[in-house]
Amino acid sequence: MSGQAEGTTLANRQAPARSGTPKIAIRGLSKAFGPKVVLDGVDLDIAPGESVLVIGGSGSGKSVLLKCILGLLHPDAGSIKVDGEEVVGLYGTELDRVRRKFGMLFQNAALFDSLTVWENVAFGLIQGQRMERRKAREIALEKLAAVGLGEEVGNLLPAELSGGMRKRVGLARAIATEPEIIFFDEPTTGLDPIMGDVIDRLIVQCVKGLGATALSITHDMASARRISDRIAMLYKGKIIWTGATSDVDHSDNPYVDQFIHGRAEGPIQMQVRDL
Amino acid sequence: MPILQPIGRTFLVFLEATGRLTLFTVSSLSHCLRPPFYPRLVLRQMIEIGYYSLPVVGLTAIFTGMVLALQSYTGFARFSAESAIPNVVVVSITRELGPVLAGLMVAGRVGASMAAEIGTMRVTEQIDALDTLATNPFKYLIAPRLIAGLTMLPILVLIADIIGVFGGYLVSTQKLGFNPATYLKNTWDFIEVQDVVSGLVKAAVFGFLVTLMGCYHGYNSRGGAQGVGTATTNAVVSASILILSFNYFITELFFAR
Numbered sequence: 001m002s003g004q005a006e007g008t009t010l011a012n013r014q015a016p017a018r019s020g021t022p023k024i025a026i027r028g029l030s031k032a033f034g035p036k037v038v039l040d041g042v043d044l045d046i047a048p049g050e051s052v053l054v055i056g057g058s059g060s061g062k063s064v065l066l067k068c069i070l071g072l073l074h075p076d077a078g079s080i081k082v083d084g085e086e087v088v089g090l091y092g093t094e095l096d097r098v099r100r101k102f103g104m105l106f107q108n109a110a111l112f113d114s115l116t117v118w119e120n121v122a123f124g125l126i127q128g129q130r131m132e133r134r135k136a137r138e139i140a141l142e143k144l145a146a147v148g149l150g151e152e153v154g155n156l157l158p159a160e161l162s163g164g165m166r167k168r169v170g171l172a173r174a175i176a177t178e179p180e181i182i183f184f185d186e187p188t189t190g191l192d193p194i195m196g197d198v199i200d201r202l203i204v205q206c207v208k209g210l211g212a213t214a215l216s217i218t219h220d221m222a223s224a225r226r227i228s229d230r231i232a233m234l235y236k237g238k239i240i241w242t243g244a245t246s247d248v249d250h251s252d253n254p255y256v257d258q259f260i261h262g263r264a265e266g267p268i269q270m271q272v273r274d275l
Numbered sequence: 276m277p278i279l280q281p282i283g284r285t286f287l288v289f290l291e292a293t294g295r296l297t298l299f300t301v302s303s304l305s306h307c308l309r310p311p312f313y314p315r316l317v318l319r320q321m322i323e324i325g326y327y328s329l330p331v332v333g334l335t336a337i338f339t340g341m342v343l344a345l346q347s348y349t350g351f352a353r354f355s356a357e358s359a360i361p362n363v364v365v366v367s368i369t370r371e372l373g374p375v376l377a378g379l380m381v382a383g384r385v386g387a388s389m390a391a392e393i394g395t396m397r398v399t400e401q402i403d404a405l406d407t408l409a410t411n412p413f414k415y416l417i418a419p420r421l422i423a424g425l426t427m428l429p430i431l432v433l434i435a436d437i438i439g440v441f442g443g444y445l446v447s448t449q450k451l452g453f454n455p456a457t458y459l460k461n462t463w464d465f466i467e468v469q470d471v472v473s474g475l476v477k478a479a480v481f482g483f484l485v486t487l488m489g490c491y492h493g494y495n496s497r498g499g500a501q502g503v504g505t506a507t508t509n510a511v512v513s514a515s516i517l518i519l520s521f522n523y524f525i526t527e528l529f530f531a532r
Contacts, residue, residue: 070406072406072407096409097409099409106403107400110401110403111401112405123410127408127409127410127415
Protein backbone atom coordinates (compact mmCIF):
# COMPACT_ATOMS: atom_id res chain seq x y z
CA MET A 1 0.00 0.00 0.00
CA SER A 2 1.22 3.47 -0.72
CA GLY A 3 0.22 6.97 0.30
CA GLN A 4 -1.72 6.09 3.45
CA ALA A 5 -3.07 9.59 4.02
CA GLU A 6 -5.46 9.92 6.93
CA GLY A 7 -8.55 11.82 7.85
CA THR A 8 -9.11 15.35 6.55
CA THR A 9 -12.70 16.28 5.87
CA LEU A 10 -15.10 17.34 3.20
CA ALA A 11 -16.08 20.97 3.63
CA ASN A 12 -19.56 20.19 4.92
CA ARG A 13 -18.86 16.95 6.79
CA GLN A 14 -17.08 16.26 10.01
CA ALA A 15 -14.92 13.16 9.72
CA PRO A 16 -15.19 11.04 12.81
CA ALA A 17 -12.27 10.20 15.04
CA ARG A 18 -10.79 6.96 13.76
CA SER A 19 -10.30 5.27 17.06
CA GLY A 20 -12.02 2.44 18.89
CA THR A 21 -13.68 -0.51 17.18
CA PRO A 22 -14.20 0.09 13.49
CA LYS A 23 -17.79 -0.28 12.27
CA ILE A 24 -16.55 -2.59 9.55
CA ALA A 25 -13.13 -4.25 9.65
CA ILE A 26 -12.01 -6.31 6.66
CA ARG A 27 -8.83 -8.38 6.80
CA GLY A 28 -7.25 -10.50 4.11
CA LEU A 29 -10.48 -10.87 2.13
CA SER A 30 -10.07 -13.10 -0.92
CA LYS A 31 -12.56 -14.29 -3.48
CA ALA A 32 -12.01 -16.06 -6.78
CA PHE A 33 -14.46 -17.24 -9.41
CA GLY A 34 -12.81 -20.31 -10.88
CA PRO A 35 -9.36 -19.26 -12.07
CA LYS A 36 -10.21 -15.53 -11.93
CA VAL A 37 -9.03 -13.97 -8.67
CA VAL A 38 -11.24 -10.96 -7.95
CA LEU A 39 -10.26 -10.05 -4.39
CA ASP A 40 -6.76 -10.93 -3.25
CA GLY A 41 -6.31 -10.02 0.40
CA VAL A 42 -8.33 -6.83 0.87
CA ASP A 43 -7.76 -4.93 4.14
CA LEU A 44 -10.08 -2.03 4.94
CA ASP A 45 -11.36 -0.39 8.12
CA ILE A 46 -14.41 1.85 8.18
CA ALA A 47 -14.95 3.92 11.32
CA PRO A 48 -18.43 4.58 12.73
CA GLY A 49 -20.09 7.51 10.95
CA GLU A 50 -17.45 7.61 8.25
CA SER A 51 -18.24 7.69 4.54
CA VAL A 52 -15.76 5.59 2.61
CA LEU A 53 -15.75 5.22 -1.12
CA VAL A 54 -14.06 2.48 -3.09
CA ILE A 55 -12.95 3.37 -6.61
CA GLY A 56 -11.63 1.02 -9.23
CA GLY A 57 -12.14 0.06 -12.85
CA SER A 58 -14.97 -2.07 -14.14
CA GLY A 59 -14.52 -5.65 -13.04
CA SER A 60 -12.04 -4.72 -10.31
CA GLY A 61 -14.16 -6.43 -7.64
CA LYS A 62 -15.92 -3.46 -6.05
CA SER A 63 -19.37 -5.07 -6.18
CA VAL A 64 -17.94 -8.40 -5.03
CA LEU A 65 -16.51 -6.61 -1.98
CA LEU A 66 -19.95 -5.22 -1.06
CA LYS A 67 -21.63 -8.57 -1.67
CA CYS A 68 -19.11 -10.36 0.55
CA ILE A 69 -19.79 -7.93 3.42
CA LEU A 70 -23.55 -8.44 3.02
CA GLY A 71 -23.16 -12.22 3.00
CA LEU A 72 -24.50 -12.49 -0.56
CA LEU A 73 -21.20 -14.10 -1.60
CA HIS A 74 -19.02 -16.32 0.54
CA PRO A 75 -15.37 -15.23 0.56
CA ASP A 76 -12.69 -17.88 0.03
CA ALA A 77 -10.56 -16.49 2.86
CA GLY A 78 -10.36 -13.56 5.23
CA SER A 79 -12.40 -11.92 7.92
CA ILE A 80 -15.17 -9.32 7.94
CA LYS A 81 -16.16 -7.88 11.29
CA VAL A 82 -19.19 -5.65 11.77
CA ASP A 83 -19.15 -3.92 15.18
CA GLY A 84 -16.43 -6.38 16.16
CA GLU A 85 -18.58 -9.41 15.27
CA GLU A 86 -17.31 -11.84 12.66
CA VAL A 87 -19.88 -12.16 9.87
CA VAL A 88 -18.12 -14.60 7.55
CA GLY A 89 -19.76 -17.98 8.05
CA LEU A 90 -22.98 -16.61 9.58
CA TYR A 91 -26.23 -17.88 8.07
CA GLY A 92 -29.96 -18.03 8.68
CA THR A 93 -31.40 -15.86 11.43
CA GLU A 94 -27.94 -14.82 12.67
CA LEU A 95 -27.10 -13.42 9.26
CA ASP A 96 -30.52 -11.75 9.03
CA ARG A 97 -29.87 -10.07 12.41
CA VAL A 98 -26.61 -8.57 11.10
CA ARG A 99 -28.23 -7.63 7.78
CA ARG A 100 -30.80 -5.54 9.62
CA LYS A 101 -27.97 -3.11 10.35
CA PHE A 102 -27.54 -2.54 6.61
CA GLY A 103 -29.36 -0.64 3.92
CA MET A 104 -28.33 -0.80 0.30
CA LEU A 105 -28.96 1.27 -2.79
CA PHE A 106 -28.42 -1.02 -5.78
CA GLN A 107 -26.95 0.12 -9.06
CA ASN A 108 -30.23 -0.12 -10.95
CA ALA A 109 -32.24 0.38 -7.75
CA ALA A 110 -33.42 -3.30 -7.87
CA LEU A 111 -36.99 -2.30 -7.02
CA PHE A 112 -39.49 -5.17 -6.79
CA ASP A 113 -41.54 -4.64 -9.92
CA SER A 114 -44.57 -6.55 -8.66
CA LEU A 115 -44.99 -4.13 -5.75
CA THR A 116 -45.99 -0.46 -5.72
CA VAL A 117 -43.45 2.21 -4.86
CA TRP A 118 -44.60 2.61 -1.26
CA GLU A 119 -44.64 -1.17 -0.74
CA ASN A 120 -41.07 -1.26 -2.00
CA VAL A 121 -40.00 1.42 0.46
CA ALA A 122 -41.91 -0.22 3.31
CA PHE A 123 -40.66 -3.73 2.45
CA GLY A 124 -37.98 -3.91 5.15
CA LEU A 125 -40.46 -2.63 7.74
CA ILE A 126 -43.30 -5.00 6.82
CA GLN A 127 -41.34 -8.15 6.06
CA GLY A 128 -38.16 -7.61 8.07
CA GLN A 129 -39.61 -5.95 11.16
CA ARG A 130 -43.20 -7.25 10.92
CA MET A 131 -44.62 -3.74 11.20
CA GLU A 132 -48.33 -3.15 10.61
CA ARG A 133 -48.98 -2.17 6.97
CA ARG A 134 -50.72 1.11 7.72
CA LYS A 135 -47.92 2.35 9.95
CA ALA A 136 -45.28 1.13 7.49
CA ARG A 137 -47.07 3.06 4.71
CA GLU A 138 -46.91 6.28 6.72
CA ILE A 139 -43.18 5.85 7.27
CA ALA A 140 -42.68 4.94 3.60
CA LEU A 141 -44.45 8.13 2.49
CA GLU A 142 -42.30 10.15 4.92
CA LYS A 143 -39.14 8.62 3.45
CA LEU A 144 -40.39 9.27 -0.08
CA ALA A 145 -40.98 12.89 0.89
CA ALA A 146 -37.42 13.00 2.28
CA VAL A 147 -36.10 12.13 -1.19
CA GLY A 148 -38.42 14.64 -2.84
CA LEU A 149 -41.18 12.34 -4.08
CA GLY A 150 -44.85 13.07 -3.40
CA GLU A 151 -47.57 10.78 -2.09
CA GLU A 152 -48.95 10.23 -5.61
CA VAL A 153 -45.70 8.50 -6.60
CA GLY A 154 -46.23 6.00 -3.79
CA ASN A 155 -49.04 4.27 -5.63
CA LEU A 156 -47.20 3.91 -8.94
CA LEU A 157 -45.39 0.77 -10.04
CA PRO A 158 -41.59 0.91 -10.49
CA ALA A 159 -41.99 0.40 -14.27
CA GLU A 160 -43.75 3.79 -14.45
CA LEU A 161 -40.78 5.70 -12.99
CA SER A 162 -37.83 7.43 -14.68
CA GLY A 163 -34.23 6.41 -13.89
CA GLY A 164 -33.70 9.27 -11.43
CA MET A 165 -36.98 8.55 -9.65
CA ARG A 166 -36.10 4.86 -9.36
CA LYS A 167 -32.79 5.78 -7.73
CA ARG A 168 -34.61 8.03 -5.30
CA VAL A 169 -37.09 5.29 -4.42
CA GLY A 170 -34.14 2.91 -3.97
CA LEU A 171 -32.57 5.46 -1.63
CA ALA A 172 -35.83 5.81 0.32
CA ARG A 173 -35.98 2.01 0.64
CA ALA A 174 -32.35 1.88 1.81
CA ILE A 175 -33.01 4.41 4.60
CA ALA A 176 -36.53 3.28 5.54
CA THR A 177 -35.40 0.98 8.32
CA GLU A 178 -32.94 3.62 9.58
CA PRO A 179 -29.93 1.33 9.20
CA GLU A 180 -26.58 1.91 10.88
CA ILE A 181 -24.64 1.19 7.69
CA ILE A 182 -25.65 2.09 4.14
CA PHE A 183 -24.04 0.80 0.95
CA PHE A 184 -24.30 2.67 -2.33
CA ASP A 185 -23.51 0.72 -5.49
CA GLU A 186 -22.71 3.22 -8.23
CA PRO A 187 -25.43 5.65 -7.14
CA THR A 188 -25.10 8.04 -10.09
CA THR A 189 -24.40 5.62 -12.96
CA GLY A 190 -26.79 6.16 -15.84
CA LEU A 191 -28.09 9.52 -14.59
CA ASP A 192 -27.61 12.95 -16.15
CA PRO A 193 -25.11 15.18 -14.28
CA ILE A 194 -27.81 17.31 -12.66
CA MET A 195 -29.78 14.32 -11.40
CA GLY A 196 -26.45 12.82 -10.29
CA ASP A 197 -25.84 15.88 -8.14
CA VAL A 198 -29.39 15.71 -6.74
CA ILE A 199 -28.88 12.05 -5.76
CA ASP A 200 -25.47 12.81 -4.23
CA ARG A 201 -26.93 15.61 -2.11
CA LEU A 202 -29.76 13.34 -0.98
CA ILE A 203 -27.25 10.64 -0.09
CA VAL A 204 -25.15 13.03 2.01
CA GLN A 205 -28.29 14.45 3.63
CA CYS A 206 -29.74 10.99 4.45
CA VAL A 207 -26.47 9.55 5.72
CA LYS A 208 -25.85 12.62 7.86
CA GLY A 209 -29.43 12.66 9.10
CA LEU A 210 -29.20 9.06 10.25
CA GLY A 211 -25.62 9.36 11.50
CA ALA A 212 -24.97 6.22 9.48
CA THR A 213 -21.72 4.74 8.25
CA ALA A 214 -21.53 4.65 4.47
CA LEU A 215 -19.60 2.55 2.01
CA SER A 216 -19.99 3.43 -1.65
CA ILE A 217 -18.50 2.23 -4.89
CA THR A 218 -18.37 4.29 -8.03
CA HIS A 219 -16.19 5.33 -10.91
CA ASP A 220 -17.82 8.74 -11.19
CA MET A 221 -15.17 11.01 -9.64
CA ALA A 222 -17.48 14.03 -9.36
CA SER A 223 -19.84 11.94 -7.27
CA ALA A 224 -16.92 10.47 -5.30
CA ARG A 225 -15.76 13.91 -4.19
CA ARG A 226 -19.27 14.90 -3.11
CA ILE A 227 -20.25 11.91 -1.02
CA SER A 228 -17.12 10.59 0.66
CA ASP A 229 -14.74 11.42 3.52
CA ARG A 230 -12.16 8.88 2.48
CA ILE A 231 -11.35 7.07 -0.75
CA ALA A 232 -9.82 3.64 -1.22
CA MET A 233 -8.65 2.39 -4.58
CA LEU A 234 -9.06 -1.26 -5.50
CA TYR A 235 -6.74 -2.62 -8.17
CA LYS A 236 -5.99 -6.25 -9.02
CA GLY A 237 -7.84 -7.45 -5.95
CA LYS A 238 -5.99 -5.28 -3.44
CA ILE A 239 -6.51 -1.87 -1.87
CA ILE A 240 -3.55 0.00 -3.33
CA TRP A 241 -4.25 3.41 -1.84
CA THR A 242 -6.45 4.98 0.81
CA GLY A 243 -6.60 8.59 1.81
CA ALA A 244 -8.84 11.53 2.56
CA THR A 245 -11.04 12.59 -0.34
CA SER A 246 -9.36 16.02 -0.36
CA ASP A 247 -5.99 14.32 -0.87
CA VAL A 248 -7.02 12.30 -3.89
CA ASP A 249 -5.69 14.92 -6.32
CA HIS A 250 -2.18 14.77 -4.85
CA SER A 251 -1.93 11.14 -3.90
CA ASP A 252 1.51 10.63 -5.52
CA ASN A 253 0.13 7.30 -6.66
CA PRO A 254 0.32 6.81 -10.44
CA TYR A 255 -2.62 4.36 -10.44
CA VAL A 256 -4.88 6.79 -8.59
CA ASP A 257 -3.74 9.68 -10.79
CA GLN A 258 -4.47 7.74 -13.94
CA PHE A 259 -7.89 6.69 -12.66
CA ILE A 260 -9.13 10.06 -11.43
CA HIS A 261 -8.01 11.82 -14.59
CA GLY A 262 -9.43 9.09 -16.79
CA ARG A 263 -6.32 8.55 -18.91
CA ALA A 264 -5.84 5.55 -21.15
CA GLU A 265 -2.05 5.79 -20.75
CA GLY A 266 -0.50 4.84 -17.44
CA PRO A 267 0.28 1.87 -15.24
CA ILE A 268 -3.27 0.48 -15.57
CA GLN A 269 -3.37 -1.21 -18.95
CA MET A 270 -6.65 -2.11 -20.61
CA GLN A 271 -6.55 -5.17 -22.83
CA VAL A 272 -7.60 -3.72 -26.18
CA ARG A 273 -6.66 -5.32 -29.46
CA ASP A 274 -6.05 -3.25 -32.58
CA LEU A 275 -8.76 -3.44 -35.19
CA MET B 276 -6.89 -41.56 -22.50
CA PRO B 277 -8.42 -38.46 -24.11
CA ILE B 278 -11.65 -40.34 -24.77
CA LEU B 279 -12.24 -40.81 -21.04
CA GLN B 280 -11.85 -37.12 -20.21
CA PRO B 281 -15.16 -35.88 -21.66
CA ILE B 282 -16.99 -38.82 -20.08
CA GLY B 283 -15.49 -38.02 -16.68
CA ARG B 284 -16.17 -34.32 -17.07
CA THR B 285 -19.79 -34.91 -18.08
CA PHE B 286 -20.23 -37.25 -15.14
CA LEU B 287 -18.82 -34.68 -12.70
CA VAL B 288 -21.04 -31.93 -14.15
CA PHE B 289 -24.02 -34.25 -13.76
CA LEU B 290 -23.12 -35.03 -10.13
CA GLU B 291 -22.64 -31.35 -9.39
CA ALA B 292 -26.01 -30.44 -10.89
CA THR B 293 -27.73 -33.28 -9.01
CA GLY B 294 -26.14 -32.18 -5.75
CA ARG B 295 -27.12 -28.56 -6.31
CA LEU B 296 -30.71 -29.51 -7.14
CA THR B 297 -30.93 -31.81 -4.10
CA LEU B 298 -29.70 -29.07 -1.76
CA PHE B 299 -32.11 -26.61 -3.37
CA THR B 300 -35.01 -29.04 -2.90
CA VAL B 301 -34.17 -29.80 0.74
CA SER B 302 -33.75 -26.11 1.52
CA SER B 303 -37.03 -25.23 -0.25
CA LEU B 304 -38.96 -27.93 1.61
CA SER B 305 -37.56 -26.93 4.99
CA HIS B 306 -38.56 -23.32 4.34
CA CYS B 307 -42.09 -24.46 3.43
CA LEU B 308 -42.44 -25.89 6.94
CA ARG B 309 -40.76 -23.20 9.06
CA PRO B 310 -42.13 -19.74 9.84
CA PRO B 311 -42.45 -16.96 8.88
CA PHE B 312 -45.18 -17.90 6.41
CA TYR B 313 -46.60 -15.63 3.77
CA PRO B 314 -50.28 -16.55 3.38
CA ARG B 315 -51.02 -13.60 1.06
CA LEU B 316 -48.32 -14.74 -1.34
CA VAL B 317 -49.46 -18.36 -1.16
CA LEU B 318 -53.01 -17.25 -2.01
CA ARG B 319 -51.76 -15.13 -4.91
CA GLN B 320 -49.82 -18.07 -6.31
CA MET B 321 -52.80 -20.38 -5.84
CA ILE B 322 -54.91 -18.03 -7.94
CA GLU B 323 -52.12 -17.74 -10.52
CA ILE B 324 -51.57 -21.49 -10.80
CA GLY B 325 -55.05 -22.81 -10.12
CA TYR B 326 -57.57 -20.30 -11.37
CA TYR B 327 -55.70 -18.91 -14.37
CA SER B 328 -54.71 -22.38 -15.59
CA LEU B 329 -58.35 -23.53 -15.65
CA PRO B 330 -59.15 -22.53 -19.27
CA VAL B 331 -56.08 -24.18 -20.79
CA VAL B 332 -56.36 -27.32 -18.67
CA GLY B 333 -60.13 -27.52 -19.27
CA LEU B 334 -59.73 -27.21 -23.05
CA THR B 335 -56.98 -29.84 -23.07
CA ALA B 336 -59.14 -32.19 -21.03
CA ILE B 337 -62.32 -31.86 -23.09
CA PHE B 338 -60.59 -32.43 -26.43
CA THR B 339 -58.59 -35.33 -25.02
CA GLY B 340 -61.78 -36.98 -23.71
CA MET B 341 -63.47 -36.42 -27.06
CA VAL B 342 -60.65 -37.83 -29.16
CA LEU B 343 -60.25 -40.75 -26.79
CA ALA B 344 -63.89 -41.77 -27.28
CA LEU B 345 -63.59 -41.39 -31.03
CA GLN B 346 -60.36 -43.37 -31.37
CA SER B 347 -61.51 -46.10 -28.99
CA TYR B 348 -64.66 -46.46 -31.04
CA THR B 349 -62.80 -46.95 -34.32
CA GLY B 350 -60.59 -49.55 -32.65
CA PHE B 351 -63.15 -51.37 -30.53
CA ALA B 352 -65.81 -51.48 -33.25
CA ARG B 353 -63.67 -54.08 -35.05
CA PHE B 354 -64.16 -56.46 -32.12
CA SER B 355 -67.71 -55.35 -31.33
CA ALA B 356 -66.41 -54.09 -27.98
CA GLU B 357 -67.92 -50.58 -28.19
CA SER B 358 -69.45 -50.95 -24.74
CA ALA B 359 -65.96 -50.73 -23.23
CA ILE B 360 -65.59 -47.11 -24.37
CA PRO B 361 -66.91 -45.47 -21.15
CA ASN B 362 -64.51 -47.62 -19.14
CA VAL B 363 -61.52 -46.83 -21.35
CA VAL B 364 -62.27 -43.12 -21.29
CA VAL B 365 -62.70 -42.83 -17.54
CA VAL B 366 -59.70 -44.98 -16.63
CA SER B 367 -57.37 -43.33 -19.16
CA ILE B 368 -58.41 -39.85 -18.10
CA THR B 369 -58.28 -40.29 -14.33
CA ARG B 370 -55.18 -42.47 -14.16
CA GLU B 371 -52.97 -41.05 -16.88
CA LEU B 372 -54.11 -38.38 -19.27
CA GLY B 373 -55.67 -36.00 -16.74
CA PRO B 374 -52.62 -35.62 -14.51
CA VAL B 375 -50.00 -35.89 -17.27
CA LEU B 376 -51.61 -33.45 -19.69
CA ALA B 377 -52.56 -31.00 -16.93
CA GLY B 378 -48.99 -31.26 -15.60
CA LEU B 379 -47.49 -30.59 -19.03
CA MET B 380 -49.83 -27.68 -19.71
CA VAL B 381 -49.07 -26.15 -16.31
CA ALA B 382 -45.34 -26.70 -16.91
CA GLY B 383 -45.65 -24.68 -20.11
CA ARG B 384 -47.78 -21.95 -18.58
CA VAL B 385 -46.71 -21.64 -14.96
CA GLY B 386 -43.23 -23.22 -14.88
CA ALA B 387 -42.07 -20.98 -17.71
CA SER B 388 -43.47 -17.80 -16.17
CA MET B 389 -41.97 -18.64 -12.76
CA ALA B 390 -38.53 -19.25 -14.25
CA ALA B 391 -38.78 -15.99 -16.22
CA GLU B 392 -40.01 -13.95 -13.26
CA ILE B 393 -37.53 -15.30 -10.70
CA GLY B 394 -34.74 -15.27 -13.31
CA THR B 395 -35.41 -11.60 -14.07
CA MET B 396 -35.42 -10.88 -10.34
CA ARG B 397 -32.05 -12.61 -10.10
CA VAL B 398 -30.38 -10.73 -12.95
CA THR B 399 -31.79 -7.35 -11.86
CA GLU B 400 -30.48 -7.92 -8.30
CA GLN B 401 -34.00 -8.04 -6.82
CA ILE B 402 -33.14 -11.32 -5.07
CA ASP B 403 -30.03 -9.70 -3.57
CA ALA B 404 -32.25 -6.81 -2.48
CA LEU B 405 -34.58 -9.30 -0.72
CA ASP B 406 -31.59 -10.72 1.14
CA THR B 407 -30.34 -7.31 2.21
CA LEU B 408 -33.84 -6.48 3.49
CA ALA B 409 -33.48 -9.51 5.79
CA THR B 410 -36.12 -11.49 3.87
CA ASN B 411 -35.19 -15.01 2.87
CA PRO B 412 -35.91 -15.51 -0.87
CA PHE B 413 -36.64 -19.18 -0.24
CA LYS B 414 -39.43 -18.26 2.13
CA TYR B 415 -40.69 -15.24 0.20
CA LEU B 416 -40.42 -16.45 -3.41
CA ILE B 417 -40.05 -20.20 -3.50
CA ALA B 418 -42.06 -21.67 -0.62
CA PRO B 419 -45.36 -19.97 -1.62
CA ARG B 420 -44.99 -21.25 -5.19
CA LEU B 421 -44.20 -24.80 -4.11
CA ILE B 422 -47.12 -24.91 -1.68
CA ALA B 423 -49.47 -23.50 -4.33
CA GLY B 424 -48.23 -25.99 -6.97
CA LEU B 425 -48.55 -28.93 -4.60
CA THR B 426 -52.12 -28.07 -3.61
CA MET B 427 -53.60 -26.58 -6.77
CA LEU B 428 -52.62 -29.19 -9.33
CA PRO B 429 -54.71 -31.96 -7.69
CA ILE B 430 -57.72 -29.63 -7.74
CA LEU B 431 -57.04 -28.75 -11.39
CA VAL B 432 -56.72 -32.44 -12.25
CA LEU B 433 -59.98 -33.30 -10.46
CA ILE B 434 -61.72 -30.68 -12.61
CA ALA B 435 -59.85 -31.94 -15.70
CA ASP B 436 -61.02 -35.48 -14.93
CA ILE B 437 -64.66 -34.39 -14.86
CA ILE B 438 -64.32 -32.28 -18.02
CA GLY B 439 -62.41 -35.07 -19.82
CA VAL B 440 -65.03 -37.68 -19.00
CA PHE B 441 -67.67 -35.20 -20.11
CA GLY B 442 -65.83 -34.80 -23.43
CA GLY B 443 -65.98 -38.57 -23.96
CA TYR B 444 -69.65 -38.56 -22.98
CA LEU B 445 -70.43 -35.79 -25.48
CA VAL B 446 -68.86 -37.57 -28.45
CA SER B 447 -70.23 -40.98 -27.46
CA THR B 448 -73.81 -39.79 -27.00
CA GLN B 449 -74.00 -37.14 -29.72
CA LYS B 450 -71.91 -38.73 -32.45
CA LEU B 451 -71.56 -42.43 -31.73
CA GLY B 452 -75.13 -43.08 -30.67
CA PHE B 453 -74.60 -44.22 -27.07
CA ASN B 454 -77.46 -44.07 -24.62
CA PRO B 455 -76.62 -41.24 -22.15
CA ALA B 456 -77.89 -43.09 -19.05
CA THR B 457 -76.08 -46.32 -19.94
CA TYR B 458 -72.88 -44.43 -20.69
CA LEU B 459 -72.96 -42.69 -17.32
CA LYS B 460 -73.87 -45.92 -15.48
CA ASN B 461 -70.97 -47.77 -17.16
CA THR B 462 -68.59 -44.96 -16.27
CA TRP B 463 -69.73 -44.86 -12.66
CA ASP B 464 -69.70 -48.66 -12.22
CA PHE B 465 -66.24 -49.08 -13.62
CA ILE B 466 -64.40 -46.27 -11.89
CA GLU B 467 -62.56 -47.11 -8.67
CA VAL B 468 -61.38 -44.85 -5.90
CA GLN B 469 -57.80 -45.92 -6.57
CA ASP B 470 -57.99 -44.63 -10.16
CA VAL B 471 -58.84 -41.13 -9.02
CA VAL B 472 -56.55 -41.17 -5.99
CA SER B 473 -53.53 -42.30 -7.99
CA GLY B 474 -54.22 -39.49 -10.47
CA LEU B 475 -54.43 -36.92 -7.69
CA VAL B 476 -51.20 -38.17 -6.09
CA LYS B 477 -49.54 -37.83 -9.47
CA ALA B 478 -50.97 -34.34 -9.79
CA ALA B 479 -49.52 -33.27 -6.43
CA VAL B 480 -46.10 -34.64 -7.39
CA PHE B 481 -46.25 -32.99 -10.83
CA GLY B 482 -47.34 -29.69 -9.27
CA PHE B 483 -44.33 -29.84 -6.99
CA LEU B 484 -41.98 -30.76 -9.83
CA VAL B 485 -43.22 -28.00 -12.15
CA THR B 486 -42.90 -25.26 -9.53
CA LEU B 487 -39.59 -26.66 -8.27
CA MET B 488 -38.09 -26.61 -11.77
CA GLY B 489 -39.44 -23.11 -12.45
CA CYS B 490 -37.99 -21.80 -9.19
CA TYR B 491 -34.69 -23.71 -9.43
CA HIS B 492 -33.83 -22.62 -12.96
CA GLY B 493 -35.02 -19.06 -12.34
CA TYR B 494 -33.11 -18.77 -9.07
CA ASN B 495 -29.89 -20.01 -10.65
CA SER B 496 -30.15 -18.06 -13.88
CA ARG B 497 -27.18 -15.93 -14.86
CA GLY B 498 -26.21 -13.43 -17.49
CA GLY B 499 -29.07 -11.15 -18.47
CA ALA B 500 -31.83 -11.73 -20.99
CA GLN B 501 -30.19 -14.74 -22.59
CA GLY B 502 -29.72 -16.39 -19.19
CA VAL B 503 -33.38 -15.86 -18.36
CA GLY B 504 -34.36 -17.33 -21.74
CA THR B 505 -32.22 -20.41 -21.13
CA ALA B 506 -33.65 -20.76 -17.61
CA THR B 507 -37.19 -20.65 -18.98
CA THR B 508 -36.47 -23.30 -21.61
CA ASN B 509 -34.70 -25.52 -19.09
CA ALA B 510 -37.55 -25.17 -16.61
CA VAL B 511 -40.16 -26.36 -19.12
CA VAL B 512 -38.02 -29.13 -20.65
CA SER B 513 -36.83 -30.55 -17.31
CA ALA B 514 -40.31 -30.34 -15.77
CA SER B 515 -41.81 -32.16 -18.78
CA ILE B 516 -39.24 -34.95 -18.68
CA LEU B 517 -39.58 -35.32 -14.91
CA ILE B 518 -43.38 -35.48 -15.23
CA LEU B 519 -43.19 -38.27 -17.81
CA SER B 520 -40.61 -40.28 -15.87
CA PHE B 521 -42.24 -39.83 -12.45
CA ASN B 522 -45.54 -40.79 -14.08
CA TYR B 523 -44.10 -44.20 -14.86
CA PHE B 524 -42.72 -44.75 -11.36
CA ILE B 525 -45.91 -43.67 -9.58
CA THR B 526 -47.96 -45.88 -11.91
CA GLU B 527 -45.70 -48.78 -11.04
CA LEU B 528 -46.06 -47.98 -7.34
CA PHE B 529 -49.87 -48.00 -7.54
CA PHE B 530 -50.69 -50.63 -10.12
CA ALA B 531 -47.79 -53.06 -10.51
CA ARG B 532 -48.91 -56.39 -9.14
